[in-house]
Amino acid sequence: MTILVTGGDGHIGWPTALRIATRTDDRVILVDNFARREWVEEVGSVSGVPITSIDERIEAAEEVHGITNLSFVEGDLVEKAFVDELLAVHEPDTIVHTAAQPSAPYSQINGERANYTQHNNMQATRNLLWGLEEHDLTDTHFIETTTTGVYGAPEFPIPEGGATMENQGEADEVPFPAMAGSWYHLTKSHDAANLRLANSQFDIPISDVRTAITYGTGTEETEADPRLATRFDFDYYFGVVAHRFAAQAVAGYPMTVYGKGEQRKPFIAMEDAVEGLAELALIDPDDRPDDHVVYNQVTRAISIVEVAETIADVAGEFDLDVDVKHYENPRDEDETHKMEIENDRYADLIDGQDTTFEEGVRSILGTLVEYDDRITAHEDRFLPGVLTDDED
Template identity: 80%
Template sequence: MSILITGADGYLGWPATLRIADRTDDRVILVDNFGRREWVEEVGATSATPVSSIDRRLDAAREVHGLSNLSFVKGDLVEKSFVDELLVVHEPDVVVHTAAQPSAPYSQINGERANYTQHNNMQATRNLLWGLEEHDLTNTHFIETTTTGVYGAPEFPIPEGGATMENQGEADDVPFPAMAGSWYHLTKSHDAANLRLAHQQFDIPISDVRTAIVYGTETAETREDDRLKTRFDFDYYFGTVGHRFCAQAVAGYPVTVYGKGEQRKPFISLEDAVEGLAQVALEDPDDRPEGLTVYNQVTRAISIVEIAETIADVGSEFDLDVAVKHFENPRDEDETHKMEIENDRYADLIGGQNQTFEEGVRDIFETLTRYDDTIESYEDRFLPSVLVDE
């Protein structure tokens, strides 16, 4: 038995690799081309936590956790010949596909980066799916982290996967329409459609894990040694809103909320996201749902203003005097949108929320206060213009 994990050097992929490898004796093959490291450097940013080389990470995994079942392959999934060789040599029973250019802002910089994002993300997924078909590996369980961003922000509760469409008195279950708001998010909408098509045409068992905004710096495995730390991006392009707010607080700036900030976004802690991927990857084939299963990998929706206020409250535990300031909203958005998103299937999978947002923020501050010099050195990469212009 073997498990292939793509994007295994990434923010989510690396800690997921550690947990999966720790719970199985199967061979776990890590695949990455280190693109995330290059993209972050390209926009003039860095990870707040020092990111060890893959060799040091693997050494630490063996020394600290006794993980002797890990091996690494460097390669680009956009190259079909590489994917073909990878699948033929390793014949994986499970593929956990976390590799992607994951930043919506990066994909919006210009046409070149939009094209790159779409080509990179969708070509990699298609190569893997077609590779399984062409090399007689259609029993392989294919798991991909797509995104809750494929749903957009509808006014009605978001289902866990499909939707029911009614017309002229007739109704049928259909895939949820692509309502993505960026060139990146649209790649995952296309991936979701291609996953469905691959299941229909090739009968590959598929788990479409639609991942919410992930926050946090640690999992049970990464806490044990600094060499095992995952990356933590806090810049405008690759840092999520909660991470940027925490960076502002550590650097001594107020947390900025545009408008009322009552709009809610779907969130999940790094700990809970890793647990979900491990549960799906290691599920007994006899117990796993048949066909294509969609999971909304989210534990709750949180408003922007609640994020800011929680960061301010937790920051006081670290002797940080964090103010929350509201500014006129330059964006065209509903500042009071009350997103509702169903997650029953996912909650059952992980046994409910294992880390609260407050606990995740505490983790972040414990990490970032160790690397406050890095945060302050790169403050031009995350400070919003309303603070720069003050």
């Protein structure tokens, strides 16, 4: 058996691959082109937690965890010839597709980056799906991390999967309408539609894992040795809100809540996100569904102001004195939206495992205080509008 993890150098891809590799003797192959490192450098930032090269990571995985079934292939999934060779040579039984340009703010900078994001993300997914069809690999379980952002902010509970639509006394289940609010999130809306189509046309078993805001500096596996650390972005463009707030707390910088901050967003701890992906990747082929299945990879919805206040409270345990300040919101969003989202299917997948937000924050701050100099040196990247030489 062979499991392919795309985006294997990334924030979620690397710890997911590690967990899978510790639980199976099957071959686990990482694929990446290191673009995430380049994007963050482009906006003038760094990973708050230092990360080593992929070769050092794999060497450390064997030394620390005894992992001998992990290997790496460098390449760009946008290039069809590379994807064709990858699939022909390795014939994966499972693909965990975490590779993407993941930042909504980055995709919103200008038309060039919007175009790049949409081409990069959707072309990679299409190449993989069509590659499976063209290489007679349609039994391969295709697992993609899309995003809960495809749902937008509807005023009703979000289902885990399709929605029932009624018209003139007739009813049917239809895909949830794409209400994404950025050029990045629309790539995942299109991916979700293409995943459904690939299942319908090619009979590829699909798991569409709609990932919430994922927070954390690592997992049990990555925290065993500094060489195994996964990246932690904290800048405006690539740092999710919980990471940016935590870094601001460590730097002694006021936490920047945009607007009222009462809008609730879906969150999940990295530990819980990685667990679900590993469970899906390792499911017995005889037990996995042949259909298209949607999982809302979320454990709770939290308001932005609650995120800031929780970080401020926990920061006191580390002798950090932080303020929560409200700024004009640069985004067009309902600042009081109370999101409700179903997650029963995903909760069953991780057997009810649920890291509390406070526990996650405590772990993040405990790690970041070791690298406070690294963060304070880039504190000008907390806010938008600062780019490097190619600013336009």
